[in-house]
Amino acid sequence: MELDPRRLLVLAAVARTGGIAPAARALGVSRSAVSQQLAALEQETGLPLLDRAGPRPELTGAGRLLAGTGEQISRQLAAARDQLTDGRQVRGQVVIGASPWVIARLAAGVARLLNHFHPGLEPRFQECDLTTGLRALRVGELDAAVLADDRDTAVPLPPGIRARLMGEDEYRLVVPDSWEPPAAPRELAGRPWIGAPPQSARGRAFARFAAEHGLDPAGAHLAEHPAAVIALMAAGLGAVVAPTFLAAQLPRATTTALPVGGTLITRVLHREGHAAQDLASRLAADALLQAGRNHLEAETAAGRIAQEIHVRTLRDPTE
Structure with a gap:
C-alpha cells in the first residue's frame, strides 16, 4: 500500500493535540479538512484509525501506530529545517513589536518556541501601535510585528515587508x-x-x-x-x-x-529577503503565528472563548 506522508502528519497532529478540532487549529486548517485527510488515510490502509463510537474520537491501535510514524516524519522535517537554519547561522537578537495586549498573551510562547527550535535567536519585545510599528519596520528598528488593521482601509505596507494574517x-x-x-x-x-x-x-x-x-x-x-x-x-x-x-x-x-x-485583521509582518536577519525576521513571524494558535487552543480548552473559532485560509489585502 502507498501512504501519503502528509496524511500521517495530520494523524500525528490529532494524536498530539488530542482531537480533530485542536489538530485543525494547530495545523491552520478546517476541521472538515482534517476529517477528510483521516478518511482518505483510512481508505488507503483499509483500517479504522479512529474509534468514533464515544463522545470524542480516539485513536485505534493502528491509528496510534501510524501516528507514531507521522511523529517521526515531523521530527525529521524539523531536523532538516534546523540543519538549514544552522547553515545560515541565524543567531543574535530579533526585535518583535506588538501591542501590550498581544505581548501579554504571546511573548512567553514566542520565547519558548524560539528557544526550542532556534536557540541562537534572542527575542526582544517592544510595544508599538499600527503607526509606530510600520515606521519601525520601515527603518529597520523592528524585525517582525503583530499589528491590527481594518481590512477595508488597510494601511499600505513598507517596501520589502510581507504580511501574513493571524486572524480576522x-x-x-x-x-x-x-x-x-x-x-x-x-x-x-x-x-x-x-x-x-x-x-x-x-x-x-x-x-x-x-x-x-x-x-x-x-x-x-x-x-x-x-x-x-x-x-x-x-x-x-x-x-x-x-x-x-x-x-x-x-x-x-x-x-x-x-x-x-x-x-478587523491581525497581521504578522516580517521582512522579505535572503540575508540572515531577513531569515530571523521570518522565523520570528513563524513563532508568532504558532504562539497565536497555541494561545487560542489554550483559551478554548479553558472555556474562556465562548464563540466558535473558524479555521480557514486567510488572505492579506496585499495578496
Missing part, C-alpha cells in the same frame, strides 16, 4: 445593558460613543459606520487599549463598534444584531 474578526455594535437595544443605528443619534484614535483600525471602522448611518461621532471617548474600552463600557459611558473577540469581553453590555460592515 467581524465588527459588532455593542451598547450598555442599561440602554434599550436599538432597532436601527439611527436610534443612537445623539448618544455617547466609545471611539478610538482616528488613525487606528477601530477608529476607521467607527468613522465608516458613523458616516454610513449619519451619526455624529464628535465628542466620543477615545480608547484604543481593550482595557480602557472595557472600563468605559462597565461604566455605561457609551456605545462602541468593536471586533467580536472584544465585544464578548465587555461587561454590562448588550451585543446587538445590527450589521456592521468590515472586519
